[in-house]
Amino acid sequence: MVLPNGGRDRQASATGVLLAELVAALGGELRGADVRRVWRLAPLVEADPDSLSFVAHPRYLAQLQASRAGVVIVAPTLADAALQRPDPPPGGWAAWVVADPYATFAALTRWWRAHVQPRPAPVGVHPTAWVAPGARVHPTARLGPFAVVEDGAVVEEGAELGAHVVVQVRAHVGAGTRLGPHVVLGYDCRIGARGLVHGGTVIGADGFGFAPVPLPDGEGKRWEKIEQLGAVRIGDDVEIGANCCIDRGALGDTVLEDGVKLDNLIQIGHNVHVGRHTAMAGCVGIAGSARIGAFCTLGGGAIVLGHLELADHVHISAASVVMRSILQPGHYSGIFPIDDNRAWEKNAATLRQLHALRERLKALERRTTP
Incomplete structure (x- = not known):
C-alpha cells in the first residue's frame, strides 16, 4: 500500500x-x-x-x-x-x-x-522460541518467534532477539541490545550493552584461514582449513547494519570497540581490531589482522588490505584501496585501475615520480623557451 x-x-x-x-x-x-x-x-x-x-x-x-x-x-x-x-x-x-x-x-x-512512534516489541519469550536449560535469559529480555539461545549463553536485561535469531553456545548479549531477525551471534562471541544489529548479520563465522598444501601429482595445491579458535568481542553502543559478516579470530579475538557504527554489507576479517567510534559505510571490506584506529571513517566500498594499520582520525574516501599502513591522521584517497601485476607495479612506481617529472619538465621548458 x-x-x-x-x-x-x-x-x-x-x-x-x-x-x-x-x-x-x-x-x-x-x-x-x-x-x-x-x-x-x-x-x-x-x-x-x-x-x-x-x-x-x-x-x-x-x-x-x-x-x-x-x-x-x-x-x-x-x-x-x-x-x-x-x-x-x-x-x-x-x-x-x-x-x-x-x-x-x-x-x-x-x-x-x-x-511519538514507539517501536512495538515482542513481550517475554515467544512460545516458539527455544532456550537451552543451561542458558540464562533475564526476565525482562524479549525473544521473538523461533529465536534460539543455546547452552551457556547469556541474554541480559532488556535485550531483544528478533525472529529466528540464534545465540550460540556461551555467547553473550548485553543489556538493552537488539538483534534483528535472522542474526547469528556465534559461540563464545560477545556484544555489549545498547547495541543494535540489523537483520541477516552473522557475528562469529569462521575467518578465511586456509594453508596451501601441494597435491601429490605436483600439479597444484589444495587448501587445508585452519581452525578459527578465537571469538568476536563487541563493545557498548555499537550498531551493525544488515547482512554484515564479522569473522571470529584465528587465535585471538576480532574486536569492535565502543561506539563503532557499520553500514550494510560490510566484511570484517578475522583478528581485525576496530577502534572506538569509527564508522564505515556500505560494502567496506577489512582484510584479516588489520588494525583500524579510533574516530576513523571509511567511505562506501573502501578496502583495507590485511595486516595494515590505520592511525586514529584517518578518513578514507569511498572506493579507495588502502595498500599501505597510514600512521598520520588525515583524509586519504586512492583509486588505480586494475592491470597485469607486473605492468601495474611499473605504472605505480612511475606515478610516484610524476610530480618530480613534472617539475623537471617545467624547468626544461623554461630553459628552452626563447
Missing part, C-alpha cells in the same frame, strides 16, 4: 507535539511562532507548515528560503533567514536555534521514536 503524502503518515503524531515541549527536552532557543504543534519530521523540500525540518549547513540556504516547513532547526547564523521566508502561515515561521543543528536533529529523532 502506498501511503499518502509520500509516506509521511508513517512517522506522524496523531495529536501533534508542542514545539516548546521539544525545545525544553532537547535544549536551544525558540524564536518566532512559539505556540505551535509539530505533527511530523520532514526534509526541507517535502515539509509543510505542520512539519519540522533542519538545516545543517549554509549551502542549503536556497532550500531553506523555499521551504514550507513550519519549524526549522538552524544555527544562529541562519535564524533570520528561517524567520523571514515569504508567505508565512498563520502565526508565522518558527526557528529552533541551536549550536549544532545536525546533532540536535539526531537527538530529536531518538526522542520522536521513543515518545
Whole structure:
C-alpha cells in the first residue's frame, strides 16, 4: 500500500507535539511562532507548515528560503533567514536555534521514536522460541518467534532477539541490545550493552584461514582449513547494519570497540581490531589482522588490505584501496585501475615520480623557451 503524502503518515503524531515541549527536552532557543504543534519530521523540500525540518549547513540556504516547513532547526547564523521566508502561515515561521543543528536533529529523532512512534516489541519469550536449560535469559529480555539461545549463553536485561535469531553456545548479549531477525551471534562471541544489529548479520563465522598444501601429482595445491579458535568481542553502543559478516579470530579475538557504527554489507576479517567510534559505510571490506584506529571513517566500498594499520582520525574516501599502513591522521584517497601485476607495479612506481617529472619538465621548458 502506498501511503499518502509520500509516506509521511508513517512517522506522524496523531495529536501533534508542542514545539516548546521539544525545545525544553532537547535544549536551544525558540524564536518566532512559539505556540505551535509539530505533527511530523520532514526534509526541507517535502515539509509543510505542520512539519519540522533542519538545516545543517549554509549551502542549503536556497532550500531553506523555499521551504514550507513550519519549524526549522538552524544555527544562529541562519535564524533570520528561517524567520523571514515569504508567505508565512498563520502565526508565522518558527526557528529552533541551536549550536549544532545536525546533532540536535539526531537527538530529536531518538526522542520522536521513543515518545511519538514507539517501536512495538515482542513481550517475554515467544512460545516458539527455544532456550537451552543451561542458558540464562533475564526476565525482562524479549525473544521473538523461533529465536534460539543455546547452552551457556547469556541474554541480559532488556535485550531483544528478533525472529529466528540464534545465540550460540556461551555467547553473550548485553543489556538493552537488539538483534534483528535472522542474526547469528556465534559461540563464545560477545556484544555489549545498547547495541543494535540489523537483520541477516552473522557475528562469529569462521575467518578465511586456509594453508596451501601441494597435491601429490605436483600439479597444484589444495587448501587445508585452519581452525578459527578465537571469538568476536563487541563493545557498548555499537550498531551493525544488515547482512554484515564479522569473522571470529584465528587465535585471538576480532574486536569492535565502543561506539563503532557499520553500514550494510560490510566484511570484517578475522583478528581485525576496530577502534572506538569509527564508522564505515556500505560494502567496506577489512582484510584479516588489520588494525583500524579510533574516530576513523571509511567511505562506501573502501578496502583495507590485511595486516595494515590505520592511525586514529584517518578518513578514507569511498572506493579507495588502502595498500599501505597510514600512521598520520588525515583524509586519504586512492583509486588505480586494475592491470597485469607486473605492468601495474611499473605504472605505480612511475606515478610516484610524476610530480618530480613534472617539475623537471617545467624547468626544461623554461630553459628552452626563447
